Amino acid sequence: MTQGSGGGVARRRGVRIAAVCTATLLVGGCVGSSDTQVGSDGGMSSSSPSSPPSASPSAPQAPSTPPTPEPGSESPAPRPAAxxxxxxxxxxxxxxxxxxxxxxxxxxxxxxxxxxxRPTSGGTSVAGELSDDTDTWTTTERLAFDTEYSVSYSVLDSAGQAQRGGSTFTTVEPANEADAAMFPLDGSTVGTGQPLEFTFSEPVTNRDAVEKAITVTSTSGQEGAFYWLPDRTGKVSDTVVRYRPESFWAPNSTITVRTDLFGVDFGNGMIGNGDTTMTVKTHNTRLAVVDNATKTMKVYLDGTLDRTFPVTLGTDAWPSTEGYMVVMENYGTTRFTAESIGLHPGDPDYYPPTVVKHASRLSNGGAFVHEALPAAQVALGEVNVSHGCIGMSPEGAEYFYRTFGPGDVVEILNTDYGPMFVDDGFGDWNVSWDEWVGQP
Structure with a gap:
């Protein structure tokens, strides 16, 4: 250790630092020599070079006696190590x-x-506080990512000596920062069937820590659970997790989500870089029940039947899935291509690119509620002619488009095919609660 105002200090955790003050003991006096004697008056006298010594050369000489120090002139005693x-x-x-x-x-x-x-590149010092016993100082505000900091300190040792030291360290670099995005977006109003989906920028291996850092509360008091999204092979995602209660969200409620991910270790050295608070509201209950047995859609608003429409569903070769689906997004018009569902020219079920009106997406795989093409209007309520979509009349499709939005629920009955995979949109409600909360 180098002491002093400009010196460094031991820079390992827990290193012992010794600040030692010593004084060299100096003893006053003269040693007999061939040219120096102690006079009778205690002074120094010179003898002639030709004068013989007073004693025989073979006889030992007694050592000179040092003079007695004057009072107050004693050398200081060594100070103990501190x-x-x-x-x-x-x-x-x-x-x-x-x-x-x-x-x-x-x-x-x-x-x-x-x-x-403080940052070594400049800037303000980081706030901190000293413990009551004045032996520990701790920062009280957050450090920044990807920043080198210098630490300087001064202490007063038990010997009353001031000692100074310092160190440097660097925080997590951008390559190891991690964050999360939520759907629906903050401030959204959605249907009662909308699960909360969190997508992480880096793989999560420390699931428990990440889940504990996300708090979901609702004015309805509903409790929910996380479910890491599996694909149809059963492989569980390490970047996407969903959250929902046991049953649909209560209508007209507010859901508050806090993600306290700053400093949370996602695993593999990836560290969460921020906290957010978001709110999502639900509107009234909107449920469309599509029954393949009757080829109808019955629309219930707040539990009351509002409208009934004839529909056509998927053929035997392209059946509509059973169970719950959640509206994902709406298009006034959109373009369907057979290639998007794996068909190519020459396939028996191939169709040319087609523009459809009032289309509401139900799955990533291409299931929509939409206005049936003119040639299919005669099939409504009678026979299934679609590639898995729910075709409606112009009036019915526009009504659905204007009434249903993200988070609203469609239930399909009696197709004997399904349910949709949970990752093919929001098929979350087809997973039993026991399976949801029991995911390993």
Missing amino acids: EYAVDLTPADAASGVNPATGATVAVSGATLEAVEV
Whole structure:
């Protein structure tokens, strides 16, 4: 350790630092020599070079007696060593430091007088506080990502000597930052069937820590659970998780989501870089029940039947799935292509690119509620002619388009095919609650 105002200090966690003050003991006096004698009056006298010594050369000479020091001229006694320990968190030269860790300087055997933590590139010092016993200083505000910080401190050791030291460390670089996005977006109003979906920028291996950092509350008091999205092979995603209650959200309620992910270790060295608070509202209950047995759609608003429309569903070769679906998005007009569902020219079920009106998406795989093509209007209520979609009359399709939006629920009955995969849109409500909460 180098002491002094410009010196460094031991830069390992818990290193013992000894501040030692010593004095060299100097003894006054003269040693007999061939040219120097102690006079009778205590002074120094010179003898002639030709004069023989007063004693025989073979006889030993008695050592000279040092003069008695004058009062007050004694040399100072050595000062005892003043040892103390400094514990630095993070350690000096540490890299990839989680900003949530903060910085701490702790001493034993000394008193902390001052600590400063600041970015080495400039800027304001990081706020901190000293413990009541004045031996520990801790930051009280968050550190930034991808920043080098310098730590400087001064202590007063038990010998009353001021000692100074310092260190540096660097926080997590951008490559190891992680964040999350939620659907629906903050401030949205959705249907009662809308699950909350969280997509993470980096793979999550520490699921428990991430789930605990996300808090969902609702004015309805409904409790829910997380479900990491599996694909149809059963492989569970490490970047997408959904959250829903046991039954549909209560109508006209407010859902508040807090993601306290700052500093959360996602696993593999990936660290959450921020916190958010978001709210989502639900509107009234809107449910469309499509029954293949009757080829009808019955629309219920707040539990009351509002309208009934004839429909056509998927053929035996392209059946509509059973169970619950959730409206994902709406298009005034959109273009359907056979290629999007794996068909190519020459296939028996191929069709040329087609523009359809008032289309509401139900799945990623291409299931929509939409206005049936003119040639299919005669099939409504009678026979299935679609590639898995629900075809309606112009009036029915426009009514559905204007009444139903993201989060509203469609239930399909009696197709003997299904249900839709949970990852093919929002098929979450087809997963039993026991399976949902019991996901390993």
